[in-house]
Each structure stands twice: as structure tokens, then as C-alpha cells.
Amino acid sequence: MSNTFQVDLRGIVDLLSHHLYASPRVYVRELLQNSVDAITAAGTPGLVSITTGADALRVSDNGVGLTEAQVHELLATIGRSSKRDELGFARHEFLGQFGIGLLSCFLVADEIRVHTRRAGAEPVLWTGYSDGRYDVRAGADREPGTTVTLVPRRGSEHLLSAETVRELAGLYGSLLPVRVEVDSFDVTTGGLPWAAGNDLHAYAQSVFGFRPLDVVPLDVPEAGLTGVAFVLPTPVNPAARGGHRVYLKRMLLAESVEGLLPEWAFFARCVVDSTELRPTASREALYDDSLLADTREAIADQLRGWLVRLATTDPRRLGEFLSIHHLGVKALALHDDEMLRLVEQWVPLETNMGFVTLAEFRERHGVLRYAAGHDEFRQLASIAAAQELGVINGGIVYHADIVERLATVDPEVRVERLEPSDVAARFSAVDTDTELRLRPFLAAAQRRLDRLGCEVVVRGFDPAGVPALYLVSRAAAFNEQFTQSRDAADDLWGGVLDALSRVTTVDRPQLVLNHRNALVRRITALGDPELAGLAVESLYGQALMLGQHPIRPADAALLTSSFMGLLDRAVPQEKGEDR
Ligand SMILES: Nc1ncnc2c1ncn2[C@@H]1O[C@H](COP(=O)(O)OP(=O)(O)OP(=O)(O)O)[C@@H](O)[C@H]1O
Numbered sequence: 001m002s003n004t005f006q007v008d009l010r011g012i013v014d015l016l017s018h019h020l021y022a023s024p025r026v027y028v029r030e031l032l033q034n035s036v037d038a039i040t041a042a043g044t045p046g047l048v049s050i051t052t053g054a055d056a057l058r059v060s061d062n063g064v065g066l067t068e069a070q071v072h073e074l075l076a077t078i079g080r081s082s083k084r085d086e087l088g089f090a091r092h093e094f095l096g097q098f099g100i101g102l103l104s105c106f107l108v109a110d111e112i113r114v115h116t117r118r119a120g121a122e123p124v125l126w127t128g129y130s131d132g133r134y135d136v137r138a139g140a141d142r143e144p145g146t147t148v149t150l151v152p153r154r155g156s157e158h159l160l161s162a163e164t165v166r167e168l169a170g171l172y173g174s175l176l177p178v179r180v181e182v183d184s185f186d187v188t189t190g191g192l193p194w195a196a197g198n199d200l201h202a203y204a205q206s207v208f209g210f211r212p213l214d215v216v217p218l219d220v221p222e223a224g225l226t227g228v229a230f231v232l233p234t235p236v237n238p239a240a241r242g243g244h245r246v247y248l249k250r251m252l253l254a255e256s257v258e259g260l261l262p263e264w265a266f267f268a269r270c271v272v273d274s275t276e277l278r279p280t281a282s283r284e285a286l287y288d289d290s291l292l293a294d295t296r297e298a299i300a301d302q303l304r305g306w307l308v309r310l311a312t313t314d315p316r317r318l319g320e321f322l323s324i325h326h327l328g329v330k331a332l333a334l335h336d337d338e339m340l341r342l343v344e345q346w347v348p349l350e351t352n353m354g355f356v357t358l359a360e361f362r363e364r365h366g367v368l369r370y371a372a373g374h375d376e377f378r379q380l381a382s383i384a385a386a387q388e389l390g391v392i393n394g395g396i397v398y399h400a401d402i403v404e405r406l407a408t409v410d411p412e413v414r415v416e417r418l419e420p421s422d423v424a425a426r427f428s429a430v431d432t433d434t435e436l437r438l439r440p441f442l443a444a445a446q447r448r449l450d451r452l453g454c455e456v457v458v459r460g461f462d463p464a465g466v467p468a469l470y471l472v473s474r475a476a477a478f479n480e481q482f483t484q485s486r487d488a489a490d491d492l493w494g495g496v497l498d499a500l501s502r503v504t505t506v507d508r509p510q511l512v513l514n515h516r517n518a519l520v521r522r523i524t525a526l527g528d529p530e531l532a533g534l535a536v537e538s539l540y541g542q543a544l545m546l547g548q549h550p551i552r553p554a555d556a557a558l559l560t561s562s563f564m565g566l567l568d569r570a571v572p573q574e575k576g577e578d579r
Contacts, residue, residue: 007078009132013106020282024108024159028168029283030101031059031148033251036178037083037094038063038146048180050169052162055151062145065118068136071126075114076134078103090278095249098281102148106130108159109150115139116146175250175273192250192273194228204230207245207255208269213321216306218272220298223291227272229265229303235324236266246286247273254284259292262300264332264339267325270299304338311346322347330398337409343402350393352381358406361390368403368415369422370394379547380423383469386462387426391418420471427459430515441524445513445536452554454540455508458524464516470543472509511540531569537562 032048039046041064049060066074074080081099083091090097105112110130117123117139125139130153152160162183170187173180180188193203194217204212212230219226236242243256250273260270277295278287286292310318322329326347333339348355353364362368371377374395384391394400394417407415416422430438438458445456454470461469513520513536520539526532541559544551551559 009078010130012078013103013130016100016103016107021104021107022282022284024104024156025164025168026283027104027108027150027159028165029172029251030096030104032169032173032176032180033095033101034148035059035061035063035146036173036176036251037096038065039178040093041082042144046178048173048178049184050165050180050182052160052165052183054157057150057152057160057165058147060145060147062143065116065121065144065146066114066124067118067121068124070118071114071116071124071136074099075102075126075128076136092275095251100281105148105150108153108156110153111151113149113151114146115142115149117142117144119144171255172252175247175252177250192226193271194226200228200230203271204269207271210234213324214306214310214317216268216303218270218299218302220274220295222298223277223295224275225272225277225295227270229261229268229270229299229306231321232267232269233324235327237328242266242269244270244272246277247271248277248279249273249275253279253286257286259286259288260296260299261303262296264336265300265303266328266332267321268303307342315346318346327397330402333402334398334405340402340405340409344406349399350396352377352385352389352391352393358392358403361392362413365390366414368392368406368413369418370400370403370415371418372400375548376418380418380420382463383461383466384418384423387423389423389426419473421473424459424471424510424512427461427512430458430460434515438524441526441532444529444533448533448536449511449540452540452558453508454511456511456513456536458513458515458520460515461512462516464514464518466546467514467517467520468539468543469512469514470509470540470547470549471512472549511536511543513539534562534565534569538566 035046035048038061039048042062044062046062051058051060070082074082077099079099081097083094083096084099085091102112112128114126114128115123116126123139123142124136126134126136128134150160158164166182166185166187169180169182174187174189175192176188178188179186194200200215201211204210204215208230210230210233213233214231216229216231217227218229232242243254243258244260245255246253246257246260260272261268274295277292278289279285280287307318307321310321322342329339329347330343333343344358346357348357349361351361353361356364358368369390370392371380372394374393377391377393377395381391381393392399392403394403400417403415407413429435435458442456442458449456513524515521515524523532523535523539526535537558541555541562544555
């Protein structure tokens with residue numbers, strides 16, 4: 001036995017009001033849409049005239065109107081629409097397609113009256129109630145066209161007030177090709193805002209609240225899309241996707257539509273109109289199909305083109321753009337090759353030779369050498385600069401990753417992480433005579449620092465103002481951690497670590513005393529071994545702090561004792577007191 005689904009209208013209205021549409025305000029859009037479609041179907045110039053009043057809201061059009069048979073078929077059947085072809089596809093010229101729009105009026109009214117007449121047919125009055133009943137009777141005589149009357153539901157009066165209706169009709173319908181009046185006030189503006197000769201900066205200010213840094217025209221013929229992208233004049237978080245104002249066939253879809261631009265174009269807000277993109281049933285978002293994907297790609301190309309043009313024709317403006325959006329651009333450079341190239345060519349990064357782009361840095365230094373951490377950079381920047389060794393500060397967010405990624409996408413790019421040994425290799429050894437002379441001093445200094453696991457060497461390097469450097473290779477830093485773990489580990493794990501330590505031989509950290517420094521030279525020449533020892537310990541402490549190395553308890557104790565020792569030497573003794 002075959003039966004037909006029964007529909008509970010109350011249930012459907014509830015579903016639409018609470019779950020499909022974001023707000024009851026959409027009823028104005030649905031009424032406008034029906035009138036515009038009826039005018040399009042009539043094929044003559046038309047007018048949609050809305051009148052507000054305390055008792056009812058009336059929307060009149062001089063469109064095709066409906067015969068009595070059509071009223072029964074179209075208005076009384078949920079999901080039935082005159083705007084689909086025989087195969088059920090939406091007909092291109094119409095805004096509507098789903099056959100549910102009129103129901104949205106039940107969001108604000110308990111009673112909907114449709115007074116309609118098709119040319120050559122009798123006028124009809126259809127009245128629908130939110131409890132699911134409707135009746136059809138002969139209507140008073142009228143011109144061909146349709147008038148929809150809504151009697152506000154208690155509590156919804158504000159949604160049908162003159163002010164709200166004018167605002168909503170203007171919001172949704174201002175670009176419609178058919179004239180729309182609310183209480184005789186024309187809410188349609190005529191042409192598209194991005195037509196030649198319009199002040200687009202003022203337009204951006206009015207719709208988005210900012211004056212754009214630049215305006216990029218958009219044109220995607222396969223989507224019947226035209227519009228503009230406004231470049232934001234202030235930084236934004238690329239993850240917080242701002243929406244775009246999208247019109248479909250000149251009816252506003254929504255003010256904050258997502259998915260129109262690729263992620264990397266976070267810096268632009270668009271206003272577009274498309275004849276081919278499709279809405280979802282709620283008409284509040286774009287349907288995510290292959291046409292939307294192609295459109296996104298085409299818009300992306302146009303924004304890329306804008307960036308490339310700027311680079312060649314207006315580098316000053318590109319610089320301005322990058323100074324505003326550099327964080328977002330850098331974040332995207334980590335997974336977008338175009339953005340990576342943009343950063344390489346145009347974004348100046350901090351190096352020990354000042355702010356330069358990666359492209360300039362490569363040209364000057366060949367290798368993209370970077371310090372992985374901020375501290376590592378601070379420690380070695382000036383010393384490396386004095387040795388003509390360029391170093392990029394990789395301690396700034398994204399920089400190290402950007403440099404590394406450049407090497408993975410371009411085999412020509414050589415990247416090296418800076419090792420303190422790279423710097424030390426450029427220090428000069430002292431001459432043989434001096435070395436011989438320094439031997440006893442070095443042996444004594446080494447004895448003082450042995451228990452701290454540090455090796456003392458003397459070299460000559462610039463700048464001469466730096467007396468000593470504490471250099472830890474990555475292997476030595478690892479060994480340091482390793483030893484600490486060994487000390488804290490239990491027997492079983494400790495045994496494993498012991499076994500491992502036997503196969504890893506590492507350099508010890510080095511305290512490099514600078515023989516070009518006058519104070520260091522005086523210290524090495526001291527005849528008093530105790531004072532020389534205190535001085536070496538102090539230089540060790542000072543080098544640790546200069547390089548922002550961790551201060552272990554043993555280092556802190558040594559710092560205190562050497563400082564006190566030096567103070568003791570410096571402050572004159574009182575008579576009769578023991579040292
Ligand atoms: N002002 C009008 N003039 C003439 N016909 C109308 C008018 N309003 C509604 N109709 C008829 O009623 C039908 C149902 O309208 P409804 O708004 O529910 O759906 P739709 O416009 O077809 O599609 P959508 O749900 O996408 O808006 C329409 O297809 C149209 O034939």
C-alpha cells in the first residue's frame with residue numbers, strides 16, 4: 001500500500017524559524033526576492049512598493065501574478081516553486097529556487113494574505129495561517145501583480161516597523177536591478193558601487209568601517225562575478241577569518257561570507273556580486289561546490305597579481321603593506337610558496353648587519369646563516385659581525401622556520417644554523433712567543449675552572465672591548481643536559497645513559513680570553529697567581545652572563561667568591577685586621 005507523507009506545518013515553521021534562518025529579519029529578503037522574480041518573469045520594468053503601518057505590512061509588485069490554479073499549486077505546497085525547470089534545476093534568471101521562502105513570513109506573522117492577479121485571469125485572495133490552514137477566494141479587482149500582506153504577530157511588531165523594514169530592504173535590496181520603495185522612499189541605489197567613477201575608499205568606509213590601503217578590482221567571468229577587494233590598513237590575525245560581503249544576482253546574501261578567498265589572503269575584505277555562485281537553502285552562505293573552489297582560485301590569482309604589480313611598480317606601497325601585514329605574511333610563508341617568495345624578496349629581517357631581506361643577505365653572504373635562538377643571536381651578533389660573518393636572528397617568531405623552508409623549496413639556497421665554533425674558527429691564535437709566555441697562566445686558569453667543566457683558551461678577536469666569551473657548541477650543550485639527567489636518573493636508566501655517554505665524545509665549553517683586550521693582557525701578565533685566578537673566575541662569570549647562559553649553583557658560588565675576593569683586594573684593609 002502506498003501512502004503520502006503528511007506534513008505538520010507548525011513543525012516545519014518551527015524548523016525554519018529556529019534552525020534554518022539565523023534571524024526572523026530574513027522575511028523581508030524573501031518577500032523582496034519573490035517580487036523581483038515575479039517582475040523578471042513578467043519581463044516588463046517593475047516596481048516593488050512596500051508600505052508599513054500599525055496593522056499590517058504590504059509588499060506589492062506589478063510582476064506576473066498567479067492564477068487560482070497556480071495559487072493552489074504554488075502557495076499551498078511546501079517545496080513547490082515555479083522557478084525550477086522540468087528537470088528540477090533552478091532557472092537561471094530567478095533568485096528563488098527552493099519553494100520555502102514565503103514560509104519565512106510565519107516567523108513574524110500568524111497570517112499571510114496574497115492578493116494576486118495574472119493578466120487575463122481573475123484576481124484571487126489566498127490567506128495562509130501559521131497553524132497550517134489556508135483558504136482561497138475571489139479577490140477584489142486589481143492590476144496584474146501581487147500584494148502580500150502580513151499581520152504582525154504579538155511581540156514581532158518591531159520587526160515590521162517602518163524603520164526596520166526600510167533598513168532591511170536597503171540592506172538586502174539596495175543593489176537590485178528593480179526599483180524598491182519603502183513608504184515611497186527609494187531604497188535602491190542603481191548601479192554597482194564598484195562601477196567606474198565611484199569613490200571606493202568612501203564605500204569601504206561605509207560598509208567595513210576602514211579606509212583601505214588599496215583597492216583591487218575583481219572579475220571572474222565563469223562565476224559571473226565582479227567586485228572589489230579592499231586591503232586592510234591595519235594588522236589582523238590571519239587565523240581570524242574576516243567575512244566578505246556577497247551579493248547573488250544583486251541581492252545581498254550576507255555581510256560576512258566565508259570561503260570566498262584562500263587562507264593566505266587574510267588581508268583583504270571583498271564585496272562581490274555573482275550571477276552563478278549558489279546559495280545554501282538558508283541563503284546565508286555560499287554553497288561549497290567546484291565553482292566556488294575555482295572562483296576562490298581566480299580571486300587568489302588576481303590578488304597575487306596585485307602583489308606582483310606592486311613589487312614592480314610601487315615598492316614603497318608594497319613596503320607599507322608588508323610593514324602592516326608582515327606577521328600574517330610570515331605565518332603563511334610557512335605553507336605557501338608565494339608568500340615565502342614575497343618574504344624572501346621584500347620583508348627585511350633582523351640580522352647582525354642590520355635589517356635586510358633574505359634575498360639581499362644571500363647575495364652578500366652566500367649562505368643563510370642563522371642563530372636558532374634570540375639569546376644565541378644576542379650573544380654572537382656583534383662578535384660575528386666583527387668577523388664579517390652575517391647572522392640572521394632566527395629567534396624571532398617564524399624566522400628560523402622561514403629560512404629552513406626556503407632551502408627545502410629551492411635547492412640553490414644554502415642554509416646553516418650558526419654554531420659558536422663558526423665564530424671561533426675566525427679568531428686568530430696568539431703568536432708562538434706569547435703562547436709560550438702564557439702557558440703557566442693558562443695552566444693555573446685551567447685548574448681554577450676545571451671543576452666547572454670548562455676549557456680556557458686565549459685567542460685574538462674583535463671587538464677588542466669584549467674581554468672573554470663563553471662558547472658552547474650544540475654537542476656540549478646537549479652533554480650538559482645529559483649529565484644532569486644522568487645525575488637525576490635511577491639505576492636502571494642511569495646505566496643506559498652511562499652506556500650512551502661512553503660512545504659520545506663531546507667538546508667541552510670554552511672560555512675564550514681575548515688577547516686584543518687590554519685588561520686581559522694585564523691579567524695574563526699578573527705576577528700574583530691568586531689575583532690572576534680571581535680575575536679569570538670573574539671573567540668566566542661575566543662571559544656566562546653576557547651570553548645569557550644558565551647559571552648553575554656551582555657557577556653562582558664561584559661568581560660570589562670571586563667577586564668577594566676581588567672586593568677584598570680592592571678595599572684597603574684596616575690596621576691590625578687579618579686578610
Ligand atoms: N510576489 C509573487 N508574485 C508571483 N508569484 C509569487 C510571488 N510570491 C510567491 N510566488 C510564487 O510562490 C512560489 C513559492 O514561493 P516561495 O518564496 O515559497 O519559494 P521560491 O521563491 O520559489 O523559492 P525560495 O524558497 O528559494 O525563495 C514561487 O515559486 C512563486 O511561483
